[in-house]
Amino acid sequence: xxxxxxxxxALAAGTIAAAVLAAGPARSAPAGSAAPAGSAxxxxxxxxxxxxxxxxxxxxPFDNSCHxxxxxxxxxxxxxxxxxxxxxxxxxRGYLIAGVSESEYHQGFLNPLTGQIEGFDIDAVHQVxxxxxxxPGKVRFVSLTDxxxxxxxxxxxxxxxxxxxxxxxxxxxxxxxxxxYFNDGQRVLVLKNSAVKGIADLSRQRVCATAGSTSVVxxxxxxxxxxxVAVPYFTxxxxxxxxxxxxxxxxxxxxxxxxxxxxxxxxxxGPLFTIEPHGIGISQQNPDLVRFVNAVLARWIAGGxxxxxxxxxxxxxxxxxxxxxxxx
Amino acid sequence: xxxxxxARPGLGITGSSGRAPAPLVRASTTPGKLRxxxxxxxxxxxxxGAVAAxxxxxxxxxxxxxxxxxxxxxxxxxxxxxxxxDADATAASAFLAGGLEPQAVxxxxxxxxxxxxxxxxxxxxxxxxxxxxPDLATLSASLPVYTGxxxxxxADNRLGLPLGAAYLREASGLMRGTLLPAARGLYQQAxxxxxxQSSQATGLPFALVALLVAIAVGLVLFRAQxxxxxxTHRVANAGLLLASVAGVVSVLWLVVALTVARVELGSARGxxxxxxxxxxxxxxxxLQAHADESLTLIDNSGxxxxxxxxxxxxxxxxxxxxxxxxxxxxxxxxxAGSAAATAAQSGAPAWYAAHRRLRALDDGGAHSQAVASAxxxxxxxxxxxxxxxxxxxxxxxxxxQAVFQSxxxxxxxATAGLEAGMIALALIMAAGCALGLRQRLAEYQ
Numbered sequence: 001x002x003x004x005x006x007x008x009x010a011l012a013a014g015t016i017a018a019a020v021l022a023a024g025p026a027r028s029a030p031a032g033s034a035a036p037a038g039s040a041x042x043x044x045x046x047x048x049x050x051x052x053x054x055x056x057x058x059x060x061p062f063d064n065s066c067h068x069x070x071x072x073x074x075x076x077x078x079x080x081x082x083x084x085x086x087x088x089x090x091x092x093r094g095y096l097i098a099g100v101s102e103s104e105y106h107q108g109f110l111n112p113l114t115g116q117i118e119g120f121d122i123d124a125v126h127q128v129x130x131x132x133x134x135x136p137g138k139v140r141f142v143s144l145t146d147x148x149x150x151x152x153x154x155x156x157x158x159x160x161x162x163x164x165x166x167x168x169x170x171x172x173x174x175x176x177x178x179x180x181y182f183n184d185g186q187r188v189l190v191l192k193n194s195a196v197k198g199i200a201d202l203s204r205q206r207v208c209a210t211a212g213s214t215s216v217v218x219x220x221x222x223x224x225x226x227x228x229v230a231v232p233y234f235t236x237x238x239x240x241x242x243x244x245x246x247x248x249x250x251x252x253x254x255x256x257x258x259x260x261x262x263x264x265x266x267x268x269x270g271p272l273f274t275i276e277p278h279g280i281g282i283s284q285q286n287p288d289l290v291r292f293v294n295a296v297l298a299r300w301i302a303g304g305x306x307x308x309x310x311x312x313x314x315x316x317x318x319x320x321x322x323x324x325x326x327x328x
Numbered sequence: 329x330x331x332x333x334x335a336r337p338g339l340g341i342t343g344s345s346g347r348a349p350a351p352l353v354r355a356s357t358t359p360g361k362l363r364x365x366x367x368x369x370x371x372x373x374x375x376x377g378a379v380a381a382x383x384x385x386x387x388x389x390x391x392x393x394x395x396x397x398x399x400x401x402x403x404x405x406x407x408x409x410x411x412x413x414d415a416d417a418t419a420a421s422a423f424l425a426g427g428l429e430p431q432a433v434x435x436x437x438x439x440x441x442x443x444x445x446x447x448x449x450x451x452x453x454x455x456x457x458x459x460x461x462p463d464l465a466t467l468s469a470s471l472p473v474y475t476g477x478x479x480x481x482x483a484d485n486r487l488g489l490p491l492g493a494a495y496l497r498e499a500s501g502l503m504r505g506t507l508l509p510a511a512r513g514l515y516q517q518a519x520x521x522x523x524x525q526s527s528q529a530t531g532l533p534f535a536l537v538a539l540l541v542a543i544a545v546g547l548v549l550f551r552a553q554x555x556x557x558x559x560t561h562r563v564a565n566a567g568l569l570l571a572s573v574a575g576v577v578s579v580l581w582l583v584v585a586l587t588v589a590r591v592e593l594g595s596a597r598g599x600x601x602x603x604x605x606x607x608x609x610x611x612x613x614x615l616q617a618h619a620d621e622s623l624t625l626i627d628n629s630g631x632x633x634x635x636x637x638x639x640x641x642x643x644x645x646x647x648x649x650x651x652x653x654x655x656x657x658x659x660x661x662x663x664a665g666s667a668a669a670t671a672a673q674s675g676a677p678a679w680y681a682a683h684r685r686l687r688a689l690d691d692g693g694a695h696s697q698a699v700a701s702a703x704x705x706x707x708x709x710x711x712x713x714x715x716x717x718x719x720x721x722x723x724x725x726x727x728x729q730a731v732f733q734s735x736x737x738x739x740x741x742a743t744a745g746l747e748a749g750m751i752a753l754a755l756i757m758a759a760g761c762a763l764g765l766r767q768r769l770a771e772y773q
Binding site: 102112115 | 423484485489490492696
């Protein structure tokens with residue numbers, strides 16, 4: 001019923017959007033201080049000129065008050081399944097249960113030609129399964145919405161979540177995270193014929209992201225005049241963009257690149273305006289699994305598998321991998 | 329003959345006036361009574377004609393509307409719902425298969441869409457009344473949007489893009505949120521019309537009024553003839569006799585025609601549209617549960633809302649006391665579709681058993697085997713078992729629909745020509761009365 005509900009909602013929202021768009025022409029003067037589209041890293045200034053000269057405050061990109069990137073230190077040496085651990089329980093079950101996305105192209109997506117779930121996040125899951133079972137295929141994938149990730153971990157429905165999940169202090173109060181395995185930041189996807197050059201140009205326009213994501217919160221933080229539209233999956237955002245029901249999609253650059261790869265008439269614009277370190281989500285009940293996964297990630301990165309996967313799915317050549325930080 | 333003028337000396341009119349003007353109100357004299365009787369009988373005959381024609385017209389138009397409007401509309405509404413719901417489940421299972429969809433699945437989807445479009449066209453032509461228009465407009469406007477989204481999903485799938493799944497969800501949401509409710513609305517609206525027109529065609533008020541008038545006319549005619557026979561010492565008056573015969577014929581015709589129509593339309597309802605309605609309710613529930621089965625397999629989100637819906641819908645479907653299948657079987661009992669309706673009652677548990685095996689496979693991680701069961705055609709597959717249930721219900725609906733059609737047409741034909749016949753016979757009665765009494769009246773002049 002959830003899927004039906006949002007679809008009806010999206011249709012209704014679309015109708016309203018059409019009415020809103022019809023009521024007044026979209027104002028989207030290019031923002032003077034927006035950085036060029038290709039620039040990586042944070043925009044130098046904390047504010048940018050919005051439409052009609054309004055000052056749009058860019059948010060503090062990253063709440064690091066709790067040192068969110070620091071995870072639990074893995075035991076020295078190769079990952080080991082110790083007796084009585086969470087890993088032993090998973091091994092006894094016969095398969096790892098991983099919450100993933102089926103709709104984030106090149107991160108985690110269901111390939112309709114093969115019926116298989118593939119992507120960079122999925123490679124990380126196979127690494128964990130390989131370490132527990134000696135067989136990367138012993139995984140049961142559960143497709144989650146972004147809003148469903150934390151509840152699935154807290155209820156024990158999944159062992160791990162590998163789904164472009166940003167580590168932050170608010171989430172650390174509910175779940176635990178592995179060390180960082182991917183660095184990303186939020187940008188904007190628009191149609192190629194759009195005059196929008198960045199988040200600052202999207203005042204009083206509808207901007208799409210998924211419900212339960214950091215992106216949908218950060219849109220409002222970066223441009224309080226923008227109107228966030230929340231849907232279950234990012235591919236739903238691309239549908240809305242193609243149907244002209246939203247002016248832009250805003251989320252992590254890697255997800256936007258995956259959307260742009262599905263529609264050559266769209267492009268990613270503007271600077272990164274947030275920092276989004278991705279980690280593998282794990283329940284706070286399972287600290288030994290957190291340490292185990294950190295050992296797996298460290299081996300994956302050190303062994304070069306991480307770079308191979310990055311080259312294949314994200315972009316080649318891979319940048320320097322994230323340096324793991326531990327709090328103990 | 330007495331003259332009125334002479335009775336009024338004060339007016340100073342001489343006796344030369346001879347014949348007086350015809351007395352208009354002197355009812356105490358025989359000619360006065362005759363004139364009064366003539367006027368009264370003609371008025372009563374014409375009143376009878378009007379009431380009988382009105383009753384015949386009401387019943388005939390009700391029966392005609394049942395056969396030509398509300399019944400086809402109900403049938404079309406049901407076909408639209410069936411084919412759209414099947415298209416939804418079929419599109420989902422085409423996607424389930426992964427890669428290129430099986431040809432049979434694609435053909436089934438295209439046949440569903442063609443059937444929906446054909447029935448929609450037919451319903452739009454049939455529905456002259458405003459009540460069904462909003463639902464028909466919704467269906468006409470949304471069906472091309474739906475098929476467009478399905479084709480976009482298919483194109484994206486062929487490119488290996490996950491965007492296809494989003495278009496499929498969007499299309500399914502449009503189907504379940506907009507198209508299917510409109511089809512259900514159209515069907516329910518048509519059934520309300522069908523019930524109203526049936527009761528107009530079989531209701532008693534007009535027939536009772538007509539019979540009361542007929543009794544009044546008969547009494548007056550009978551007493552008039554008896555009075556005339558005594559007064560004039562003649563046994564029969566040809567004109568009044570003709571009027572009496574015409575009256576008896578018209579009453580018999582009306583009573584026989586309306587009784588036949590009532591019995592036929594009652595059979596059409598009892599052995600036709602009532603079981604069809606109950607069977608269609610069961611079929612709609614089965615189709616919804618089938619779509620839930622496919623969508624549960626696609627929606628790999630760990631959220632069991634489709635499976636919960638499946639459980640709720642199949643609980644309503646039955647079989648078992650108080651369920652839709654039990655209601656359908658009891659409504660269809662003794663009708664042409666009875667055997668197939670009974671088969672549906674045993675087909676449902678067989679499908680549920682196959683569904684439980686499918687769920688066990690899926691829950692045990694054997695997703696592709698579960699998908700194979702949903703889309704497969706082996707005797708143990710859930711897909712096969714569902715199609716058996718669906719075709720049992722479909723066959724019993726078709727059989728009872730045919731029963732309805734033949735009885736309803738007989739009921740309509742029973743009142744053919746009745747209205748015109750009532751008017752003609754009433755005119756003959758009035759003419760007979762007028763001729764018969766004028767003949768007597770002339771003897772006094």
